[in-house]
Amino acid sequence: MNTPTRQKFVVGNWKMHSTTLEAEQLVNGVIHGLSVNNYVTVILCPPFPYLALVRDLLKGTQIALGAQNMYPEAEGAFTGEVSPTMLLDLGREYVILGHSERRHKLGESDSFINQKVECALAAGLNAILCVGETLEQRKANQTEAILDRQLTQGLANVPPEFLSQLSIAYEPVWAIGNALHHESPQQAHDALSLTRKKLSRICGEIRAQQxxxxYGGSVKPHNAAAFLGQPGLDGVLIGGASLKADQFVAIAKAAMGAMKAEVQPS
Known part of the structure; x- marks a missing residue:
């Protein structure tokens, strides 16, 4: 049997959605729909107001907790912000940083995202750093340059010993929630291969392979298996489909199926 070196990840990013009742129903639906497994890490990232609620609902399960953002300070006079210390206090294990919506709608720079990455990892959180190009950048053949810049600047000065707490999510901005533009599994594979090549240059071949x-580009139940079956694609960051328990569970089960296929006797 071939033992996989990397687990599959399925991350649900609820973004700015849900009420208390909806959050409770969604979490319970995911819990009831998933079985215990050792090869797929499932993470739910609700909005800040529902962190404690979701934490309590997930107690006793294998589903992990994640946050959608954080500020790069342990505490201070930063009205409206949330620190890594607060996230850890609430039982959070993961945090999404540099999401395309924060880059392009809220104006976060690579240097500011880098501060967040450093702060999150130093605090003991597992960080999911998002990178990816816009449609205009892809049409201008700038994908490689954009990935190189976002990875190089986003990981600047990050101590090597912290890299085991880091994962990368490639988001083709032009494919997120876009009915007119979809990325194919092969395109996702190519972009992730390029990403791992860039990581090899930044942090070394061994760490890059580990x-x-x-991938975060409008993955749905009907195409999840095709994406998750791509070599080098270790998981998916889910937006819209994470708001419906049956769809999110279907994607998680596709990840489990892909993982089982990888460990079957050759």
């Missing part, structure tokens, strides 16, 4: 690379 790092989890996720």
């Amino acid at each position: 790092m989890t690379l996720q």
Whole structure:
């Protein structure tokens, strides 16, 4: 049997959605739909107001907790922000950083995202760093340059010993929630291969091969298996489909199926 070196990840990013009732129903639906497994890490990332609620609902399960953002300070006069210390206090294990919506809608720079990555990893959180190009950048053949810049600047000065707490999520901005533009599994594979090549240059071949690379570009139940079956694609960062328990569970089960296929006797 071939033992996989990297687990599959399925991350649900709820973004700015849900109420208390909806959050409770969604979490319970995911819990009831998933079975115990050792090869797929499932993470739910609700909005800040529902962190404690989701934490309590997930107690006793294998589903992990994640946050959608954080500020790069342990504490201070930063009105409206949330620190890594607060996330750890609430039982959070993961945090999404540099999501395309924060880059392009809220103006976060690579240097600011780098501060967040350093702070999150130093605090003991597992960080999911998002990278990816816009449609205009892809049409201008700038994908490689954009990935190189975001990875190089986003990981600047990060101590090597912290890299085991880091994963990368490639988000083709032009494919997220876009009915007109979809990325194929092969395109996702090519972009992630390029990402791992860039990581090899930044942090060395061994660490680059050990790092989890996720894909975040409108993955749905009907195409999840095709994406998760791509070599080098270690997981998916789910937006819209994470708001419906049956869809999210279907994607998680596709990840389990892909993992089982990898460990079957050759």
